[in-house]
Amino acid sequence: MTDKKTPSPARPRQGQSGYKGRKGPTKPATRRPGLPPEGPIFLYGLHTVEAAFANKDRKRRKLFATENALRRLEERGVRIDVPVETLMPRALDKMVTRDAVHQGMILEADPLPAYGPEHLRGARLVLALDQVTDPHNVGAILRSAVALDADAVVTTERHAPEEGPVLAKSASGALDMIKHVRVKNMARFVTEMRENGFGAIALDSDGPADIEDTAFADKTVLVLGSEGKGVRQGVREACSALARLDMPGAIRSLNVSNAAVLALYVARRKMGL
Template sequence: MSDRDRKPQFKRGSQKANRNRGRPPPRNREAGTDSPAILYGWHTVAAALANPRRTIRKLLLTENAARRLADENINTSITPEIVRPSAIDQRLGPDAVHQGLLAEADPLPSPDIDTLAQEGIVLVLDQITDPHNVGAIMRSAAAFAVKAIITTARHSPEATGVLAKSASGALELVPLVLVQNLARALTELNDRGFMTVGLDSAGGEDLAAIQLRQPLALVLGAEGKGLRQLTRETCNAVARLDMPGDIKSLNVSNAAVLALYIGASRLGLMR
């Protein structure tokens, strides 16, 4: 019998946990609490199951979802509970597009700034609180091979639920660095040789016209408020995104994509 013919065995109602024993508890990058991360949707849960650093506590699957995981040879590493879609609806609400999968998982560890590779691009988020926007930014960051996303432990959304679904699996791919003080974190990046560039509609130069270098940190501010004053002052440069149309501002997740494309192109990372 081939590996492809070998199907995972699912048992109804089991809540067996898969925990890594003998290691210290991780620093919670999913909100600074000990609460489990709630992950739902096909790409989000499949990516979590494929991530060896992610410990799944509980897995709820519909029969169709369980069959699809088996057909695609995705190892659950935990015996799931087979439930009706309505059981997941009750957990998440009727508007959540869960596709028959819901996982409770231990939070992923948050790396320290001094462990980041001094190459490529990192993103820094200055109090961006909308989980849809942060999730979309994480998805774009994964597409552009961003080394990490840095954000504050407070005034940022939990890396769970809506954010994880919007990230479409990117939560497992892009390290999320939680810091207490963003200006201090930017100072540390400056000291480690990063070029820190804040993005603001009132920036003095077009990002495409600035001489960029690696390692590069692109700093994005919240919609409406933009970058805070201390954040602006701590960046090496503040740049704008020039566009030819009548509307001169973009949704922050769209601005992130454009800035990443410009940065990756200028740094020769698009090969």
């Protein structure tokens, strides 16, 4: 590979503003300096690369691919709008980690712009993850959120996986198909959403009622916490209700990604979506 990597452009500082009273365009802002990753990333795998090409907010730089992979993309109607370097599979293997399944294609791209609470106008169902750190879990949750037609997934800027190849591959294209909002303070975010007419339900094993028996507002934020610690106390206190997932079997709890699927499914039924 002889091409030189294009340097990452300088990024101006993002202004800080809450959702309440926000007016004007909802175009996502440039990423705030210091929010990782700051430079280009490699996205790999058929569904991930295909979704990245379909996302108007994704700045793409260069595609590295085998001839077979290029044919697959063309067959799926993907419009390739960046320079292409054709490589053999072994050369692609060296660009990613040993266990990465790149399927013959690696896209060099910039991280997505910064989505904030102001980009949730018109949303009805939002999933918030309070310090869920495993990129495989968050990727699976992003995919489920797209499948169940949620409007956005919200994570904290710290104690959450950065946007990178592992998260993108685990999401199987969903990272480019749903708004992934990053917030500094989850409790403050929940409070702001409630001020704007949302109900906020936190999943908690000690919740007073099963989620099936919990009242849902017309607009809802579902809050899930990390396995073990759960939703932090300050975030729970900011919510309008706590609810639990009652499991009838011998195992009483679910992996957070599985809990998210079930909670989203119940929420849609309760909200009439």
